Amino acid sequence: MSSIEDLDYPQLILQYNSGFLVSKVMFTACELGVFDLLLETGEAMSSDTIAACLGTSSTGMERLLDACVGLKLLAVELTQEGAFYRNTEISNIYLTKSSPKSQYHIIMYYSNSVYLCWHYLTDAVREGRNQYERAFGISSNDPFGAMYRSEEEMMKFMAGQNSIWSICGRDVLAAFDLSTFTQIYDLGGGGGALAQECVSLYPNSRVTIYDLPKVVQVAKKQFIPPEECRIAFHSGDFFNDSIPEAELYILSKILHDWDDDKCRQLLTKVYNACKSGGGVLLVESLLNEDKSGPLETQLYSMNMLVQTEGKERTSAEYSKLLEAAGFGEIQVKRTGKLYDAVLGRK
Numbered sequence: 001m002s003s004i005e006d007l008d009y010p011q012l013i014l015q016y017n018s019g020f021l022v023s024k025v026m027f028t029a030c031e032l033g034v035f036d037l038l039l040e041t042g043e044a045m046s047s048d049t050i051a052a053c054l055g056t057s058s059t060g061m062e063r064l065l066d067a068c069v070g071l072k073l074l075a076v077e078l079t080q081e082g083a084f085y086r087n088t089e090i091s092n093i094y095l096t097k098s099s100p101k102s103q104y105h106i107i108m109y110y111s112n113s114v115y116l117c118w119h120y121l122t123d124a125v126r127e128g129r130n131q132y133e134r135a136f137g138i139s140s141n142d143p144f145g146a147m148y149r150s151e152e153e154m155m156k157f158m159a160g161q162n163s164i165w166s167i168c169g170r171d172v173l174a175a176f177d178l179s180t181f182t183q184i185y186d187l188g189g190g191g192g193a194l195a196q197e198c199v200s201l202y203p204n205s206r207v208t209i210y211d212l213p214k215v216v217q218v219a220k221k222q223f224i225p226p227e228e229c230r231i232a233f234h235s236g237d238f239f240n241d242s243i244p245e246a247e248l249y250i251l252s253k254i255l256h257d258w259d260d261d262k263c264r265q266l267l268t269k270v271y272n273a274c275k276s277g278g279g280v281l282l283v284e285s286l287l288n289e290d291k292s293g294p295l296e297t298q299l300y301s302m303n304m305l306v307q308t309e310g311k312e313r314t315s316a317e318y319s320k321l322l323e324a325a326g327f328g329e330i331q332v333k334r335t336g337k338l339y340d341a342v343l344g345r346k
Contacts, residue, residue, distance in 0.1 A: 025067045026095070027111035030104055032056060034068070035087055035095040044077055044084035094167075101167050106160035113153065117306040124306045131306045143257065143308045148214065158218060161253075162193035168339050169197035172252070172283045175333035175341035178202055181248035181278070185210050187238050187270070188254045191223040192231060194283075198250070199230040207250075210234040210243070239266060243273040252283035253339070256300070257308040260321065267325035274346045280327060282342040286334065287314045296338060318342050 029035060032054050038045060045053075051061035065085050068074040073091045077084045087096070094103045117124075120131035132138055132146035140146060148154040173194070178184075182205050186195045189209035198207050209219060213235040224231055234244065239262070243249075249270045255263045270280055285297040291314065301312035313321075315332040319342070322330055327344030334340045 022071065023110075024115075025064065025071060026073065027107060027115070029064060029068050029073065030095055030107050031111060032064075034065070035073075035091045036097055038074075038085065038087045039092055039096045039098070044086040046082055046084055050085065101163075103163050103167070105156065106163045109156045109160035113147075113156070114303065114307065118303075121302065121306055128305070130308055144212075147307070148212075151214075151218070154214065155218060155222070158191040158215065158223065162191040162223065164338075165193035165197060165252075168335075168337055169194050170201060171335040171337050172281075172339050172341045173198055173201050175335055176281070176331065176343050178248065178281070179204070182206060183247040183275075184208070184250060185234070185244065185246040185248070186250045186252070187211075187243075187266075188251070190215060190219065192219050193223070194250065194252050195231050196224070196228070199228070203230075206230050206232065208232045208234050208244075208246070210236060210238055212237060238269070243269050245273050245275055247275050247278040249274065249278075249280045250283065251280060255282060255310065255318070255321070256284055256304055256312055257310040259309050259311075262309070263321050264324050267321055267327070271326040271346060276346060279343055279345045280322070282318055282322075282344075283339050284318065284342070285312055285338055286318075286332070286340040286342075287312050289314050289316055315340075315342060319344075 034050065034054065037050060037053055047062040047065050048058050050065065051058045054061070065074060065076070069076045069085070072088055073095065074085050075088050077086070093099050093101050095107070096102060097104045116135040117131045120134045123134060124131050130140045130143055130146075132140040132143070136146065136149065138146050138149055147157055179202050184198065184205055184207045186198070186207055187210050189195050189207075189211055192209050195207040195209055199205055207230065209216065209231065211219070216233045216235045220233060251270075255266070258266070267280070274280065285300050287297050287301070288294070291298075297312050304310045304312060319330045319332070322342070322344040327346060329345040331343045332340070
């Protein structure tokens with residue numbers, strides 16, 4: 001075990017201090033279209049040419065590109081004519097809009113919405129509540145009313161969530177063998193990326209996306225192809241409206257939005273609607289039992305503070321919530337990725 005003398009703590013603190021600079025460099029390069037331009041041209045380009053194409057200053061673009069090289073998002077080749085930049089494999093796969101695994105939409109959502117809420121993290125810690133009122137001048141009493149404050153913001157959020165499931169969805173759905181469940185409700189299924197992964201992985205399944213009417217309307221129009229007959233829709237508010245009978249209910253990144261009382265309320269409704277022998281699949285980022293990590297999950301829990309009414313939890317905490325609602329035979333699978341799976345049976 002390392003002693004305190006072995007660690008360069010001043011350097012570590014400096015790295016933490018500049019952490020937000022790293023994310024903002026990536027946000028800015030995505031927003032300006034740097035990675036998309038380099039993918040479209042298919043060749044290395046000088047900073048002056050990139051700046052001219054994207055309508056930025058040459059000096060600003062050169063510094064941005066060099067920072068992206070430092071972050072391994074771009075590669076640079078020095079020639080007699082100067083420096084020429086190109087995408088790395090990482091940026092081609094995850095940072096360009098056209099890639100099937102693109103994270104562009106969630107990056108833009110973080111840049112334009114989440115980032116503003118985090119500006120008031122100190123206030124959130126003091127007050128114990130989300131910061132929509134300070135960040136956007138709107139009521140913080142209804143977190144999703146604030147998130148969906150305009151159709152544009154709702155689209156950004158839905159597209160962002162879809163991009164997450166494009167790289168994480170199959171891991172959580174394959175954590176358990178769900179092939180025996182054919183009638184599935186995806187509560188808060190949004191843009192439907194997880195539902196699409198589900199019917200792809202389990203071809204005999206039929207998934208109904210249950211979400212707010214305005215979300216369902218956009219999902220039908222923008223995200224789910226009309227020829228996909230294995231995915232249906234149900235409009236409503238699952239806290240206030242009835243939940244139809246099904247064999248399996250998927251709650252992906254739902255419970256972490258709410259406090260324990262609301263989680264118990266929702267899970268009890270799900271249990272009462274669930275067919276005998278059916279179950280509920282929770283998809284969440286799990287904290288270690290002593291809450292010592294993972295760091296990403298700890299940071300997500302801070303994000304729940306500034307944006308919602310909820311928090312990230314341990315597997316034991318989710319199991320307790322499931323048991324309080326009546327579910328048993330609870331199984332937990334850590335995927336080794338950002339999101340894990342918890343299955344409870346009726």
